[in-house]
Amino acid sequence: MFFNLAWRNSKRSRSENLIYFLTMVTAVATFYIVLSLGEQDVIRFLGEIESDAVDRLLTNLMPTIYLCALLFVFFLVVFANKYQLECRSRELGLYLMFGMTKPRLFVQIMAEGLITSLLALLGGLICGGFLSEIISLATARLVGHGIIAHQSSFSASAVILTMLGFLIIQSVALFILCGKQFNKEIHQLLYGEMAKKQRTGNMGSNLLSLILGAAILVLAYWIVLKHFMAAGGAMILVAVILGIIGTIFFIRGLARLLSVAAASMKRKATHGLYVFTLRQLHENVVHKYVSISVASILIMLTIMLITDGSTRIMSYGNQMTRGASVYDFTVLGDEQIIDEYLSDEKMQPYVTALNRMETGTMKRPASGGINSFVDWSGLREQIVSNLPPNVKDPATQGAVSYEFGSHQPAALNLLGRIDTTGATPYLLPISSYNRLLEAAGEEKVMISDNEAVFYLNPDFSGNAQEVTISMLDQIAADAQASGEALLSIDGQPITLIPAVPMKGLTADENVKIVTALIVSDKVYSEYVNPDTVTVYHNFCIPSETVEADGLMLSIMKARDLLKPSGLYYESYLDNFGRQLFYVISGSYTTLYMGFMLLIIACALLALQFLTQMRETKARYATLSILGARREQMKHSINQQVLWYFLLPLLLACISGAVGIYAMQLYLYSDTAKLQQSYPLLIVMAIVVVLVLAIYGIAVARTANREISKLNWKPNS
Amino acid sequence: MNYKEKLLEVRDLHKAYTKEGVPTKALNGITFDVLNGEYLGIMGASGSGKTTLLNCIATVIKPTSGQILLSGVNISSFDGGKLAEYRGNKIGYLFQDFALLDNLTGRENILLPLSIHNMDISTAEKKLNDIAGFLGITDVLSKFPAQMSGGQKQRVAAARSLISNPDIILADEPTGALDTKAARLLMEKLQEINQKHGRTILMVTHDPNAASFCSRILFIQDGVIFHELRRKIPNETREEFYARILQVMAQMGGGSANVL
Known part of the structure; x- marks a missing residue:
């Protein structure tokens, strides 16, 4: 009975909040990918020649990134679960009314969360394992020139760590939220809070907020562009703080613009649901400006991180070509030993x-x-x-x-x-x-x-x-x-x-x-x-040997022969490995974080929008009674979703562009690097827009489905 | 007033709900007419089917069988654009809970039905000001519902139901969420709309006080018409009519406790 109830409830919450569930699956998949990095062919290969650096990557950098990602996902989990528990507040109140004890109810909610988490884990680990294998094969083929032998990238420790991390954040989130819910009176749970006052935002303060936000943002841009290196990097911190404050103020102030637009466009005021659409957006911005700002900042970081990652790939990719280097090996040490070794019969085919x-x-x-x-x-x-x-x-x-x-x-x-x-x-x-x-x-x-x-x-x-x-x-x-x-x-x-x-x-x-x-x-x-x-x-390495074995394999063999000599040697492969390592560690982490933040931003926006949509569902019923056609309402919802995603995206694009320009100006020594990366950047931009579009379309479809569910019964 | 012309005809209307396989009859073959310019009240106990009847007329729900004719046209056959047109232009709906969109100002709420049908603004503005003046809500037009009193909200809702010149106003317990004073003011305004502007009103209520403003009242029980009361105009006062209403309510179920 207990399990059945938990199973049914978790099933209901999954189908009601499909976007959230799928985001969790994606999060699990990305956790697994980052944790199983050590098992990837390229990293295993690099471990052989650059073991110190690879160790540092795997023991310091990757766990840090994993923890950061966990933290971001934690906030998302708290937000989504808070919304779900609030929706079910009446149901929880009823359970308590019927005599269920709080500990028992807590266990049931935890059990529901556990079922959902386990399913998300199952889906995520399968997807993650599959993706990890593809990435491993693709990178090995791309850079390995056939010398990197493929091994399964499955990692049991990654599976365990992913499960641990994910279950811990889910439990902590539910624990905090349940505590909050259970502290309420049963009456409060049954009949909800007092009706929320319609906050429209004070017009004067909104205008001030808009102007202040724009001014602070301009100041932050100016600091980043003109005083990037000043005060030993302290100015960057100042710019980041100003940027965050400016974004929040600016987005909050946008409510004013939307309100003015709704009130002043007389000509359009009688055109379809134009005013309604603007007012819905206005309300969303007034209530959720912090979340929208956070999403905007996350998207800006995404833009910068992905640009950085792509640039790294492209610029190091250039360095990985042979260029002006002629020799395959350089050996240092006692000349006599070197002479003996290099003139040895075994070495002959390689020298x-x-x-x-x-x-x-x-x-x-x-x-x-x-x-x-x-x-x-x-x-x-x-x-x-x-x-x-x-x-x-x-x-x-x-x-x-x-x-x-x-x-x-x-x-x-x-x-x-x-x-x-x-x-x-x-x-x-x-x-x-x-x-x-x-x-x-x-x-x-x-x-x-x-x-x-x-x-x-x-x-x-x-x-x-x-x-x-x-x-x-x-x-x-x-x-x-x-x-x-x-x-x-x-x-x-x-x-x-x-x-x-x-x-x-x-x-x-x-x-x-x-x-x-x-x-x-x-x-x-x-x-x-x-x-x-x-x-x-x-x-x-003689060309005959290269033709027979391939350059990489020949170098590997020569390295194996030189190893016992105790001589210091460097090969083209070491350089190649070092460069490859920079590419992998640099681009992998930045791209990973970039996409992770993008998905979190999208999920945040999606959940916020659907929350508001459900809270204001009755409005659509009223609209339909007043004669609004379903297409009109769908059009309104699509417009709302479009602008709800575009507002933070546009600001993120402006801030991101300034950030990229500053990075190009101060962090990259070669101005041409960014231009070299244009083809990859275009692909990445398309992917980012695609992710946003997928979320946008999913949100619009879910919202439209909600409307269809109204089924012309507004008073029931 | 022209009472001769039938505006709305309800013919043998049935509505059955099936919940978990158990059928419940909400309307059981109800038949009546609403004449042009009439102020008709519908009273009945909870579950008698009065709101179902109103919702059928408003096309919010579909009847199981029977016909509803507005000016001789069967509205049950409407769908898509015609339905939206009917909802927007032929009927005005007044809800118990006002159903104002709380993120729109009073003016925007009132103009919404016109917006939806892409009407011309120039004629709408004048009409809006006239209606707002009549209903005493001019000073709340730029406010949001949260900044209005219950009575003001319901009068804004009334203005919204009037803006598109509907043939008939359907009111579902319009005084249900109002205090006595606000309820009385609203009823007086509705009566004025009916008597001076000749607007037809069909109102569902369980409040005998509100019902006493009507010119005719149908009492519904178990999905059929149980009784009908007509106010003797112009001789009968509202107080006398009110007393007769109470009498019928007492007969129906041994007192108001059973009716409400």
Whole structure:
């Protein structure tokens, strides 16, 4: 009997609140996905090569995200259950009237909640498991190039944690709400609260709220755009707080606009249910402005997070192409051991174009007044002449520190490099660099003792690379043509050779050589500081092996062979893995949170709307008695739903756009990153709009069904 | 007043509800006419079928069998657009609980039936002001229902039922939620609407005081007409008519305790 009642009640609440139930199923699915991340093929693969970072991701970041998501879902659960319990207040009152004890009633409500939760868990875990498997397969195929073997991504611990988390928030929510309900008198439960006063909002304060809200929002936008970095990030906090306050005030003030629109549009006042529709919206905004504001803020966060996630995927996606890197492996350590290992028979199929690359910084003059052997003044002059008219030479401005980045002119970046590291630049012997060029399939460069090449690491200059290199080439070519030496080493004039291809020096992108001078072997050995010399052994995997096994698999095999040597090695795969890790951890978490917040915002709006719809159902009955046709009422409801979703969305779009612009301005070093991401962003925008549309349509359909249920019996 | 022309004809009206397989007869073959310009009251005990009758006429519920003719047209055959047109223009409905939309101002509530039928505003404004002046609600037009008294709400509802010039006003216990003073004011206004403007009113009530404003009263019991009272106009005073109503109520069930 007890179970039957609980089962029937939970069934009724599920069908009455289908949108809420489906949102719960979605929430469970996303919980499972985030918790089973460790079992995904790509993450397992990354765990092998970047175990520390992956551990940090799985033990710190993901649980935090899970807890945040739980917290958001908790509020949604509280809200939805509060509404359901209030709807059933009369029924609960009757149970108590008939002598059911409060503890017994509490147990029954908990049992109902448990049944609904278990069903949501069942649906959610099946969907989550299925989605997780698809994501695992898709990402492995997308990035793994066939080296990542597929394993089932099912995780028992994820299932247990999901169930625990979800059941706990459901129980806590019901516990709090039941306490509230049971504290009421039975009479209150049976006959409800005193009729709610129709709050229309004070017109004057609404207008003030609208103006104040707009002003605060503009102030928040201004702070974000102009003082993003000020006060060590404290200004961002100020902007966020102002943004939240501004949004709440602005949405509250919108009631005024809607009221004015309803009262003033005389021409339209006799047109269908126009005034009624506006008044319904007006009422909703007056009563629920906090929820609408929260939804707006959540949608804004969604827009920003999804943009950020997409941008990460696209920009790291670019970096994951080989670009200027030539070598597959770089090995560091005792030269003798390296020689032995690399010439070993087992390693032979994996080693070609072996290049012993030696590099070090230039030594300083032993005595005398001068600080450095190099005199950059000629080159500096030329670079300064390439500065845009509004930018001055930092050296004449008494600059003590330099900024680098593609947001400033290439010439300024270059000057910064020369001024900071110019006294003791890195030196590279031409023989090493020629072997590198050879491995890359480029022509060798012949330079004499009074010639040099200004080396610029292509991996560090990002999108400004082409501009910088072509500027340098132009300067060097002009100087060469006029027979001018742009720099001198130890008083000896040095001519810069233009148009030498710039390649990555090692397979290890952690090597921080940004600029260097490539000089003849004689000059190198004469001026290099022996204490700073590092020797890299670079090699490529032979093309025959790559053709036979594929690049990734060959690198994996070579890594396995090198492992017992104790040597320090980095491979293209490590770089690839590192980049992949940034993509996965960065984009996965931001996209996940983005969509999670979107679903919560949508569910919040949907539940709020349907709550109001049910509370005011009698109005539709009155309308039908007054002769309103069903289509008119449906049209009115559709319009209400549309604007109910559009109001927070429009504000979120404005705030989101400002946020994205600020992120692009201050957080991304490459301005072009966002543009690269346009195709993915368009897809994401479509998905977001689709989610909103699905919720909107579901709400409109549910509301229309409610109207159909009226069945022309308003007084019954 | 032209009492000769039949405005509404109810012919052998039956309505049976089936709840959980048990049929209940609410109307059991009721037949009567409402003449043009008449102020007809319908009285009966709880469950006698008076509200069911009114709801059938208002097309809120469908009768099981029988006919309802308004100006000779069978309204049972209406559906869709015709039904909406009938509800909006041919009848005005006055509810016990006013049924004002509490998020609309008085003016917006009154204009709602016209809005629904996309009527012209210029003629409506003048009419609204006339009706509001007559009913004494001009100063509450821009207020929301929550800011009005019960009497004001019911008069706003009355104005709403009058705005579209309906052929007949159907009132379901219009004084049920009002205090004595407000109820009396409303009844006086309804009487004026009936007598001066010749508007036909069909009112369901269990309040003998309210019923005494009518020109004729039908008493319903168990779904059929049990008795009929006519006020002897112009000789009979309202007080005398009231006394006769009480007499019938006493005969019907041994006192008002059974009738109410």
